[in-house]
Amino acid sequence: MRPIRRDASPRQGDFSNYRDALPDLVSRLGMYCSYCERYIATQLAVEHIQPKGLPAYQPLQGRWENFLLACVNCNSTKKDKPVSLSDVLLPDRDNTLAAYLYSAGGEIQVSSQLNAHAQQLAQATLALVGLDQQGQTIADANGRLIALDRVKQRREAWLTAVDARGTHSGDGTAHRELPPC
Ligand SMILES: [Zn+2]
Numbered sequence: 001m002r003p004i005r006r007d008a009s010p011r012q013g014d015f016s017n018y019r020d021a022l023p024d025l026v027s028r029l030g031m032y033c034s035y036c037e038r039y040i041a042t043q044l045a046v047e048h049i050q051p052k053g054l055p056a057y058q059p060l061q062g063r064w065e066n067f068l069l070a071c072v073n074c075n076s077t078k079k080d081k082p083v084s085l086s087d088v089l090l091p092d093r094d095n096t097l098a099a100y101l102y103s104a105g106g107e108i109q110v111s112s113q114l115n116a117h118a119q120q121l122a123q124a125t126l127a128l129v130g131l132d133q134q135g136q137t138i139a140d141a142n143g144r145l146i147a148l149d150r151v152k153q154r155r156e157a158w159l160t161a162v163d164a165r166g167t168h169s170g171d172g173t174a175h176r177e178l179p180p181c
Contacts (some may be wrong), residue, residue, distance in 0.1 A: 014062035077130035
């Protein structure tokens with residue numbers, strides 16, 4: 001999970017409509033889901049880390065520091081689950097790059113290099129957005145079934161990367177030495 005840098009808010013104070021933050025978030029983070037990292041051409045949403053649907057977090061509804069970008073899959077799995085910032089790893093504040101291992105099969109695993117507490121937090125993040133699940137379908141807020149195809153897409157991205165590595169290194173296992181300048 002790539003760490004992201006949202007930098008300082010482009011506005012003084014909170015956004016009166018959180019959707020207005022979308023262009024600034026996209027310009028700083030790219031059109032990628034902050035959790036599953038897929039490129040999302042449409043339907044990328046302003047994600048509230050601490051969900052706006054819970055009364056306790058409503059004051060954070062327009063708060064820049066509470067925003068990420070999320071795809072429909074991650075967003076609808078996360079829904080209004082309460083989020084305590086000390087119980088999860090988040091790509092805008094933790095080194096999430098070192099926290100996970102991605103396999104050729106599309107699965108994501110928590111790195112055994114982390115200490116036991118950090119492993120617990122990393123696992124909680126996967127569970128929060130359903131990245132610990134195998135491919136399946138879930139119901140969205142309207143009861144419509146959405147395919148959780150993130151596993152399949154990770155597998156495809158892996159194959160593309162392996163293919164590209166083969167193209168650049170010849171046999172796919174070693175990089176060519178560059179001639180000295
Ligand atoms: Zn996602």
